[in-house]
Amino acid sequence: MNPAKSPPNPTTSMGSTSTTMSDDTFRDDDAFDVAPNWKLVWWRFKKHRLALVSGVVLMVIALIAVFPDFFSTRNPHKTSAMQSFMPTQGIHFFFEGSLIPHMDKLVGKRNSTTLKMEWKSHKTQKVPVGFFVEGYDYQILGIIDTNIHLFGVSDPKSLQSIHLLGTDRLGRDQWSRLMHGTRVSLSIGLVAVSLSIFFGILLGGISGYFGGWVDMIIQRFIEILQSLPPIPIWMALTASLPRDWSVEQTYFAITIILSMIGWTTLAREVRGRFLSMREEDFVMAAHLSGCSQMRIIFRHMLPTFTSHIIATSTLAVPVMIINETFLSFLGLGLRPPAISWGVLLQEAQNLQSIALAPWLLLPGLAVIITVLALNILGDGLRDAADPYS
Amino acid sequence: MLQYIIKRLLLLPFLLFVFSIIAFILIQAPPGDFLTSYIAELAASGSSIERAQIDALRTLYGLDQPYYIQYIKWVSRLLTGDLGFSLDWQKPISELIGERLALTLALGIGTFIFTWMVAIPIGILSATKQYSFFDYFFTVFNYIGVATPTFMTALVLMWIAFKYYGLSITGLFSPEYIDATWSFDRTIDLLKHLWLPVVILGMDGTARLARVMRANLLDELKKPYMEMARAKGLSEWRLVMKYPVRLALNPLVSTIGWYLPLIFSGSVIVATVMNLPTIGPMLLRALISQDMYLAGTIILIYMILAIIGTLISDILLAWLDPRIRMEDN
Numbered sequence: 246m247n248p249a250k251s252p253p254n255p256t257t258s259m260g261s262t263s264t265t266m267s268d269d270t271f272r273d274d275d276a277f278d279v280a281p282n283w284k285l286v287w288w289r290f291k292k293h294r295l296a297l298v299s300g301v302v303l304m305v306i307a308l309i310a311v312f313p314d315f316f317s318t319r320n321p322h323k324t325s326a327m328q329s330f331m332p333t334q335g336i337h338f339f340f341e342g343s344l345i346p347h348m349d350k351l352v353g354k355r356n357s358t359t360l361k362m363e364w365k366s367h368k369t370q371k372v373p374v375g376f377f378v379e380g381y382d383y384q385i386l387g388i389i390d391t392n393i394h395l396f397g398v399s400d401p402k403s404l405q406s407i408h409l410l411g412t413d414r415l416g417r418d419q420w421s422r423l424m425h426g427t428r429v430s431l432s433i434g435l436v437a438v439s440l441s442i443f444f445g446i447l448l449g450g451i452s453g454y455f456g457g458w459v460d461m462i463i464q465r466f467i468e469i470l471q472s473l474p475p476i477p478i479w480m481a482l483t484a485s486l487p488r489d490w491s492v493e494q495t496y497f498a499i500t501i502i503l504s505m506i507g508w509t510t511l512a513r514e515v516r517g518r519f520l521s522m523r524e525e526d527f528v529m530a531a532h533l534s535g536c537s538q539m540r541i542i543f544r545h546m547l548p549t550f551t552s553h554i555i556a557t558s559t560l561a562v563p564v565m566i567i568n569e570t571f572l573s574f575l576g577l578g579l580r581p582p583a584i585s586w587g588v589l590l591q592e593a594q595n596l597q598s599i600a601l602a603p604w605l606l607l608p609g610l611a612v613i614i615t616v617l618a619l620n621i622l623g624d625g626l627r628d629a630a631d632p633y634s
Numbered sequence: 635m636l637q638y639i640i641k642r643l644l645l646l647p648f649l650l651f652v653f654s655i656i657a658f659i660l661i662q663a664p665p666g667d668f669l670t671s672y673i674a675e676l677a678a679s680g681s682s683i684e685r686a687q688i689d690a691l692r693t694l695y696g697l698d699q700p701y702y703i704q705y706i707k708w709v710s711r712l713l714t715g716d717l718g719f720s721l722d723w724q725k726p727i728s729e730l731i732g733e734r735l736a737l738t739l740a741l742g743i744g745t746f747i748f749t750w751m752v753a754i755p756i757g758i759l760s761a762t763k764q765y766s767f768f769d770y771f772f773t774v775f776n777y778i779g780v781a782t783p784t785f786m787t788a789l790v791l792m793w794i795a796f797k798y799y800g801l802s803i804t805g806l807f808s809p810e811y812i813d814a815t816w817s818f819d820r821t822i823d824l825l826k827h828l829w830l831p832v833v834i835l836g837m838d839g840t841a842r843l844a845r846v847m848r849a850n851l852l853d854e855l856k857k858p859y860m861e862m863a864r865a866k867g868l869s870e871w872r873l874v875m876k877y878p879v880r881l882a883l884n885p886l887v888s889t890i891g892w893y894l895p896l897i898f899s900g901s902v903i904v905a906t907v908m909n910l911p912t913i914g915p916m917l918l919r920a921l922i923s924q925d926m927y928l929a930g931t932i933i934l935i936y937m938i939l940a941i942i943g944t945l946i947s948d949i950l951l952a953w954l955d956p957r958i959r960m961e962d963n
Contacts (some may be wrong), residue, residue: 469652470648471892472944473937474899477917478660484921485663491838504920567783571903574785590785592643594803599793606793609786 246398283292286552296625299618316385317421318397318407323585324446327353328416330602331364332406334376334578336396347371348407349591354565361601371511372407375399413592422584423608429585431615433500434566438558440504445511446554450542453519460516476605479568483577492583499578503565511557518550552630560623563616570612587614642945648916653937654712658705661930667780669697672721673774673926691721695927708927712934724924730928731913735935738912740824741905742897744937749839751891754775754883756840761855761882762874772844779841784900787834788907803830812911839893843886843913850885854878864868887950894943898936 280288281615290296309316331351338346349366379401382393398405403426410419449560452463476493481504521529530626531541566586573587586608592598593605646900667903669691691697717727760769795801805812811823854860861865863873902914909915913932920929 458848469649472649472654472895473656474933474940475897476899476902477933477936478656480902480921481660481929482663482916484929485660485665487665563781569781570783571785575903575906577918577921593789596792596796596804598794599789603793603797606786606789609783609789613778613781613786617777620777620781 282538282548282552283467286626286629288625289347293550293625293628296622298575299621299625301553302614302618303622306427306431309424310431313383313424313428315385315393316395316424317408318394319416319418319421320381321417321425323417324415325412327412327414328406328408330362331412331416332602333411333604334366334408336409337346339604341465346374346376347378351408352407372403373399374407375582387438400458409606411602413605415601418605419589420605422589423586423611425584426586426589426608427611429496429579430566430587430612433496433503433569433585434562436497436499437503437559437565438508439568440500441507441511442554442558442559444504444508446515446547448508449512449515450519450547454523454538454542456520456523458582463512464516467512470506470509473506475566475568476571478506479503479572480575480577483572486545492579495579496583500547503568507565509563511554511561514553514557515550518553519546522546524589556623556626559619559626563619563623566612566616566619635896635952637947642948646941646945649941650938653679653778653941654709654934655705655932657934657937658708659926660933661926662701664926666925669695669721690819704865705851708930712931714923717931718761720920720925720928722802722846722920722928724925727928727931730916731931731935734913734916735910736913737824737910738898738905740828740876741806741831741835741901741910741912744828744902745839745897746833746894747834749836749843750896752836753840754847755845755887757882758851760844761851765850769848773830779837782837783903784834784838784908787837788831788904791830791834792908806910807829831910833907834908835897836903837926838900839897843889843893846889847882849887850878850882854881881933883949884954888947889956891944891947894946895936895940898939898943 270389327596331353334348334351336346336348338344346425348371350370350372351364351560352367353362353364353493355361374396375398376396377393378397378399378424381396382390382392384390406418408418408420411421412423429440448467449465452460479502482505483499486498487537527545528541530546569578569585570587573580573585574590576591579585579588589608590612593602593609599606604605659786668695669688673688674819694707696707709720715728717731720724720727723730761770767788792803797802806824806827807820808823808827811820811902814820846917857878859877860873863877868876901912902917904910905912905914906918913935917932917936920926932963
């Protein structure tokens with residue numbers, strides 16, 4: 246969103262890469278002329294403040310996805326019948342004027358008429374909270390054994406527990422489950438998009454480069470796939486996955502199912518680029534210098550629109566994340582004991598549960614924040630990747 | 635024009651043929667045939683089904699014959715208007731789907747009208763008053779609208795209505811009208827309930843459409859003919875409405891092709907959460923209980939709705955834009 250744009254610098258026209266035009270006037274022309282494509286994209290991208298902020302947010306989310314146990318306070322699978330439906334709780338940093346992070350101790354009492362557990366914070370008893378404390382044992386990336394967590398109950402031997410985002414029906418700690426759900430939900434999005442990119446570039450490239458009847462067949466195939474109603478098809482496909490499959494098998498099956506329709510958009514874009522580029526001088530030059538077709542495609546043509554592919558894929562990830570959430574929410578995607586944001590939201594499927602425990606809706610906030618950040622980042626990348634906007 | 639429409643219509647049988655094959659594959663996708671799992675389920679629940687009835691069903695669907703014969707049997711029964719029998723509900727499928735299909739259509743079309751009525755004014759105002767508070771407000775709103783899964787909106791609104799007003803905003807009818815026959819009062823009752831799912835379902839689409847409209851209109855507003863018309867003394871408002879808005883609407887019509895099917899397919903989730911009597915929740919139930927012929931029929935209906943959506947957009951586009959209908963000649 247910058248209303249005033251200076252005209253493109255006439256001295257920056259270059260032969261081979263078409264994306265060297267920019268509105269960067271504050272850089273001297275020399276640096277500009279020799280800058281590689283990615284640097285130009287980065288200069289433009291930096292101006293988009295909101296996209297930069299989104300990038301930072303996403304880095305934090307990615308960190309959680311890689312080290313979910315470090316951010317958790319309790320084993321996400323651990324149930325505890327006596328602690329069901331505990332409400333959310335904030336951390337207080339000051340106690341009687343000095344810096345002692347703590348949380349109120351919650352005391353449960355069963356209401357004698359409704360038989361519902363009611364939790365009240367204990368006025369005098371506090372649970373001291375510390376950072377980098379010892380907690381349950383886990384492995385970092387499945388290699389290093391440790392028990393250090395970002396925060397938790399200060400005294401590792403105490404029987405008390407803290408629940409930042411409350412607990413669910415089975416008394417499982419929702420904060421820890423959310424951390425673990427991040428890994429699954431985010432990675433499903435990334436894996437499904439990677440598959441889409443692979444098929445999109447492969448088939449779109451073949452279609453656009455060779456043209457003719459190959460192009461005809463692939464295009465009709467894409468049209469048919471795109472005119473299918475996606476959600477009912479996904480539902481039917483995921484419902485037909487055998488119930489006795491392991492979590493990993495279901496996980497990969499779902500990524501494949503999600504990318505089955507996702508690749509078509511990318512394939513069309515890649516095809517369009519190839520079609521328009523086939524006639525360009527630099528492709529002709531490569532032909533005449535005796536480059537093989539593979540080399541022309543991968544060394545000369547593909548690099549000119551890598552930034553576009555990255556931007557389009559960034560915008561495709563949130564779509565995949567939402568779709569996985571839909572499917573798991575409906576009980577057709579991942580199933581417990583797997584944890585994803587959709588699986589967590591399954592607990593909040595009907596009015597009765599959200600009336601009883603509204604904090605079960607909080608994983609939805611994680612979905613919204615992640616999708617928002619990815620969309621803004623993707624828009625920023627797309628604007629930066631497009632030299633003519 | 636007529637030639638163009640006929641061309642499009644001629645494609646229909648082919649598309650339907652391909653789609654019916656896909657639907658059939660989806661019916662066959664679960665491991666084992668549905669009858670076996672149905673018998674197993676009955677046995678597990680303690681009841682049983684008579685041998686003769688099983689055999690009758692087996693021959694009806696041709697389950698002992700190869701796939702292509704099963705497909706032909708299924709399709710030829712569909713063509714004669716016989717949608718089959720639902721084992722789960724113990725009712726003919728056509729009887730089950732009838733009213734639900736009408737309500738699905740009402741929900742979809744209602745959402746579509748709502749989206750257009752809201753998105754176009756927002757798009758026009760955002761573009762003509764670019765970088766104003768209004769524009770920024772709707773940019774934020776649009777981002778959030780796209781990022782929020784529809785079922786989250788539904789759940790949050792249901793919770794708010796319950797918590798602060800003690801209302802249960804589910805279903806499409808008040809209790810006394812659920813099983814009533816159609817009457818004027820029942821239609822009014824439906825409209826009273828329909829608006830909320832329409833708004834929830836339309837939020838994402840409104841956000842997207844407003845963005846498309848804003849971008850299209852901004853492109854038009856920069857063109858030289860605007861200067862020309864201004865120089866001739868046309869008032870700003872009339873000028874905007876008369877030329878650029880009409881031109882900016884054109885690309886918007888082409889979004890009908892993907893948007894209408896998207897509404898129908900997206901309504902599955904909202905309908906499930908809000909417990910609406912449409913074909914969506916029925917599809918979910920059929921898939922979970924492996925009532926595959928019911929599921930297949932509903933999927934085929936969604937496919938047909940998708941085709942109709944694309945067809946409408948193609949015809950509208952050709953009617954609005956002569957370049958498209960001339961292209962093929």
